[in-house]
Amino acid sequence: MSGLPKVAVIGTGGTIASQGLDPLDVQDYASSGRPILNAEELVAGIPALKQVAEVIPVLHSAIPSTAVGWSDWQALLARIAALRAAHPDLDGIVITHGTATLEETAYFLSLTVPSDIPIVVTGAQRPFTGLSTDGHMNLVKAVRVAGHPDSRGMGALVVLNDEIQAAREVTKTSTGRMQTFRSPDVGVLGHADADRITYWRRPMRVLPVADRFDVAGMATPPRVDVIYSVAGGDGVAVKAFLGAGAQGIVAAAFAPGFTTPAERVALAEAMEAGCTVVLSSRAMSGRTFPAKRYRAEGFLNADNLTPQKARVLLMLALTRTRNRDAIQAIFDAC
The missing domain is CATH 3.40.50.40 (Rossmann fold)
Incomplete structure (x- = not known):
């Protein structure tokens, strides 16, 4: 027994798993021709994850988030349900995601997943191979937040740039800056600092599990x-x-x-x-x-x-x- 939390990491693609031609290719990397990393490759490429959790990488998809839609949300609902059934001792789930539609996916999951298990969605502004990429630390911080007991019951969370945000409240505000994800009206829920996870408040608009929308398996919305x-x-x-x-x-x-x-x-x-x-x-x-x-x-x-x-x-x-x-x-x- 490691004593570390058990956290699943579901990979869906996006910038956080993308590879440029070289370390300075941090803008047009989608044209590099290099494959998007899957969850196993992503986790293996960040050895420090072993220090913060027992991580279960989950192969899922590898697409840009501009391609994400209802069918992808349905696939995530099914994947989450299967994970909870296979690992009843799971402490949390992290979903790596492109930033274009990250906030929509997080909000959908917050409204539909029939569980209080922490679900944390994270991404990156720079590709996995980019110089000073934010993706590596974002994933480590997201895993730490997902494994923290105080993260339960808050609906889906979004973690980037050391900040913990509520899925309902956060939005992408800049095309390329690191501090792009913000909650304009109410601010962050807390911070994922090097020494601890700190929450300052809890979100008010979180549906009770019993009231969430049961749309699993619905082919067409x-x-x-x-x-x-x-x-x-x-x-x-x-x-x-x-x-x-x-x-x-x-x-x-x-x-x-x-x-x-x-x-x-x-x-x-x-x-x-x-x-x-x-x-x-x-x-x-x-x-x-x-x-x-x-x-x-x-x-x-x-x-x-x-x-x-x-x-x-x-x-x-x-x-x-x-x-x-x-x-x-x-x-x-x-």
Whole structure:
């Protein structure tokens, strides 16, 4: 018995597992032609992991996160369930992931995994082979957080750059900087420092396990699209989404949640056609306010969820109900 926590590391690809042509190839490494490392190769390449946990590398996938979608989330749900069944003494699970859609995957898992076991999603801004790569330390810190008993019951967590963030709250804010993942409205949950894991607070919006969305095995989710408000937006995209079968539309509206007049008309028509419309903000911070004129027309509000996370939640909500008041209650709780 090592006395160390037992942590599984599921590899899904992304920058953290990518290889450039040389140590200075930290930007266009996707064109290097070198393969993305799998979980076994990733773990073997960071011997220091043995000092912090008994690590179980789990072969899963090796793709850029721009390719991640519903089927990949379903595969992760199945993998997590299988791991918990095979290793009942598992202390935590780490998922390595590309940063493009990392926050969406983490939020989906936070809403759907029927367990309080710590699930930590991590990635990197520089490839595995890059000079001063952040990936090696990010993975070590993520494993430490996943194995820490205080990490239980917080929903999925995101760990990069020594910071522990809640899946619901965190978003990528910079294309290339190390401190890209931030929680604009509320800040970090804690820090993964060299000597200890320290939590300062617990997230308030974590669904009890019994209330999480049971979508495991669902082949096709309700279609939900996002419209981005810009000056002069004419609402044509709304009509296109409806034509493609959208059951829900999230508006990345002007802060604090207003659209152009033409978009408002198009979205109202979408609701008349049976589509659910949720107003979020393109500002990426702050709540959308339930203005009377929008509320009277039946528009729902995303609170302070980013448009991409509002889309995830609306997809899940529509698997449970089409009642607008019930969906708004879901957004208020999640």
